[in-house]
Amino acid sequence: MPSPKAKTSGGRSGSSPGIGGNGRYEFMSLNRRPPQHLLQRQGSDPTSARLRASESPTRRRGSGSSNASTSSTGGQLPEEDCMRLNPSIVGIALSSLLATDLWLSKRLGVCACEDSSWGSIRPLMKLIEISGHGIPWLVGAAYCLYKSDSAAGQEVMLNLLMALVLDLILVGIVKAVVRRRRPSHNRMDMFATFSVDRYSFPSGHATRAAMCGRFLLAHLVLAAPLRVLVILWATLVGFSRVLLGRHNVTDVAFGFGMGYCQYNLVEALWMSSATLNGLMGQFA
Numbered sequence: 001m002p003s004p005k006a007k008t009s010g011g012r013s014g015s016s017p018g019i020g021g022n023g024r025y026e027f028m029s030l031n032r033r034p035p036q037h038l039l040q041r042q043g044s045d046p047t048s049a050r051l052r053a054s055e056s057p058t059r060r061r062g063s064g065s066s067n068a069s070t071s072s073t074g075g076q077l078p079e080e081d082c083m084r085l086n087p088s089i090v091g092i093a094l095s096s097l098l099a100t101d102l103w104l105s106k107r108l109g110v111c112a113c114e115d116s117s118w119g120s121i122r123p124l125m126k127l128i129e130i131s132g133h134g135i136p137w138l139v140g141a142a143y144c145l146y147k148s149d150s151a152a153g154q155e156v157m158l159n160l161l162m163a164l165v166l167d168l169i170l171v172g173i174v175k176a177v178v179r180r181r182r183p184s185h186n187r188m189d190m191f192a193t194f195s196v197d198r199y200s201f202p203s204g205h206a207t208r209a210a211m212c213g214r215f216l217l218a219h220l221v222l223a224a225p226l227r228v229l230v231i232l233w234a235t236l237v238g239f240s241r242v243l244l245g246r247h248n249v250t251d252v253a254f255g256f257g258m259g260y261c262q263y264n265l266v267e268a269l270w271m272s273s274a275t276l277n278g279l280m281g282q283f284a
């Protein structure tokens, strides 16, 4: 795709910029052989790389040329150029997804700071952010465990505490492996973060909201309006991550999926009262 910054003196469509004899950028048609003064010796000038790219096998194949992997000067294209110039359909799809993700996340970051277009709702989004933070949930679960006077209540709160710790560990591992930077428009003013929380993928708030949402719906007897409120809260936590500029859309989407699956793991590792008493007995 010709660079809009290049000074054009050639055709419009189907052309690529090259450095003309006068040192100015020129556009050349990909269907015509470039002028001799632009056919640089390979490696001597970025234009030669660009000519090599404009003469890539896929383009030449598209223009009906017989030698699919020869450069404009008739030489054999090095293998790495052929490979690089022929990205797989998966690579193209992933690049398109990433570009769309970054563009959409930037557009949706409407309260990334006070003077953003929806900056007035930033305090509300920050409140929702705190409601999905790990510390309030850990403190709340520990308090409920301490105040609970039934074996069933203690069992549920202990398993919730373990689920929250499991979430922190798994999210921390994925963040540390993927190491995706947070969006450029994010203002890192979250309270109480770990080192890995500087990374964006996945959203820890989204994983916690999905996992805790499922946990509450499964283990608390809630009337229908409250059940709807739990689902609404979890959804708002996820959305707030993008609106605040903390995350890209894909970070939150993956976080929701990961949190949903984490709950399945919590159910599989569920510690019953008998098991917990047995463990307590061993440590007592």
Ligand SMILES: CC(C)=CCC/C(C)=C/COP(=O)(O)O
Binding pocket: 133, 134, 135, 138, 168, 190, 191, 192, 193, 194, 197, 199, 200, 202, 203, 204, 205, 206, 241, 246
């Ligand atoms: C310090 C504790 C106990 C938890 C950290 C909670 C936190 C700051 C997670 C990051 O969430 P996002 O990945 O959604 O920004």
